Amino acid sequence: MAETRPPRFALSGAGKRAWKTYLPLFGPDAYAPGIGTLVAVADDTPERLAAVTARWNVPAFGGDIRPLLDEVRPDVLIVTAPDHVHAEQIRAALSAGVDVLTEKPMTVSAAQAAAVVAAERRSPASLRVAHNMRYLNLHQTVKRLLDQGAIGQPVQAHLAYRLRPGHGRSYFLRWHRRAAASGGLQITKSCHHFDLLNWWLGDRPQEVTGWTRRVHYSPDTPAEDRRIPADADIDDVLAAVIRYSGGAVAHYSLSARSPWEGHTLTVLGTEGELTTRYEVAPPDGTPPAERYAVEVSPLGGAPHTHRIPVESGTHSGADARMIDALLRRATPQRASQAATAVDGAYAVAVGEALTRSAADGTVVAVDELLPGVRTCAHAGPAWATTGKES
Known part of the structure; x- marks a missing residue:
């Protein structure tokens, strides 16, 4: 039987939302242990990156998410970066076959939203939006x-x-x-x-x-x-x-x-x-x-x-x-x-x-x-039901 392992998460955006909701999921003091492992963080502010890496000791990347995806190859990207970069980062992750959980809003325009839906349909990966309400x-x-x-x-x-x-x-x-x-x-x-x-x-x-x-x-x-x-x-x-x-x-x-x-x-x-x-x-x-x-x-x-x-x-x-x-x-x-x-x-x-x-x-x-967008289901991300096979 293939061995399973916890999903490997990367985080884009190290602001207040990340610190309140997502970073506490990982590490020895995690409030919800067993979710997975944090393997990288990205942000365009050096001070924020330093604060995260000092506590979690993970590789740090700048605002361009592509080097992180290429070098670390996480299972899941959590996007908490400013709204206007969501579309670019989501599409990059989906193109790399990486599942995405993004903060709201998914994008800042309908044209970007339609492009994201199209990118998900072309990808084996999936996207979920953190509409927490x-x-x-x-x-x-x-x-x-x-x-x-x-x-x-x-x-x-x-x-x-x-x-x-x-x-x-x-x-x-x-x-x-x-x-x-x-x-x-x-x-x-x-x-x-x-x-x-x-x-x-x-x-x-x-x-x-x-x-x-x-x-x-x-x-x-x-x-x-x-x-x-x-x-x-x-x-x-x-x-x-x-x-x-x-x-x-x-x-x-x-x-x-x-x-x-x-x-x-x-x-x-x-x-x-x-x-x-x-x-x-x-x-x-x-x-x-x-x-x-x-x-x-x-x-x-x-x-x-x-x-x-x-x-x-x-x-x-x-x-x-x-x-x-x-x-x-x-x-x-x-x-x-x-x-x-x-x-x-x-x-x-x-x-x-x-x-x-x-x-x-x-x-x-x-x-x-929203040209081309229809209310159809997309297969749920693997990390939302089971660990991925290693």
Whole structure:
């Protein structure tokens, strides 16, 4: 019998997300031992590379991922680099036959997303997108109830998301402030929410119309710590209407300056209504509540409430659930919850459709932004179910 070994992981991007979520998976103090071995790291900042190699003692590479792929030949590349380099790095890894787990957004444009989907189809390797909000226990409860027909067939969804001032402002101080680097909030942030809507409704977005505006953060905004740089060109208030191929309509909004952070969700169906509220823990880490509540109000019946414990950890426990499902104890059922390259492409394309609609006032057809992309399955990556043979 062939001997199996743990997968060999390489990491591209040694910023905050890598340190919080992925680097702690490896080494003697790993919080989820047995996932695999870290064999290389890449970043274009020498100081970040030095910090990683001092602790994990692995080969270090610059921002060009190709030398790492050629010399180390990892089984899996984890991409946590800035958004605008995702497409190039994903395609390079897939071309080398290396599986990829990438942070969201998968890319910063629909054209890049379509190219990534095409690259995956040509490759024996696979891509999964770390849309971690699918793994929040509240969101999984919403998905289960909708799939079970608790309100019949969904007809309308209303998702309103908001950010606290400190979080919202941070996008205008970092590299995200340039649309060329992030796609704007409608891609770098809202792709989370578009993916949730697509996943909850189990349908493909067909048309988008919308509006964006900068209201809160500009170079003229009074300085809280430092002024917004003059090259910031993204908006901070978004609104969209998304029509799905099955006929459902979603109404979405985002405000980057609010007294609290999280979302309100209402889904209206043919047989009732579902409502819930998700509040992100404040900066001091104090949970806003002990339990989430999902209210289901069926037509002709008494409302009932599903209460879900609020979990600790980054992103309210969603990151740990995602890692557990994708890397540690993967099963076909768990793998089916993962966001594929096609899922990642549609989340990005809705954001770009919003940008285009806001610019010229038109209704934008999503599939026209994704030539050749269809909702088809791609074989799951080997590292998500078993170790690779050596």
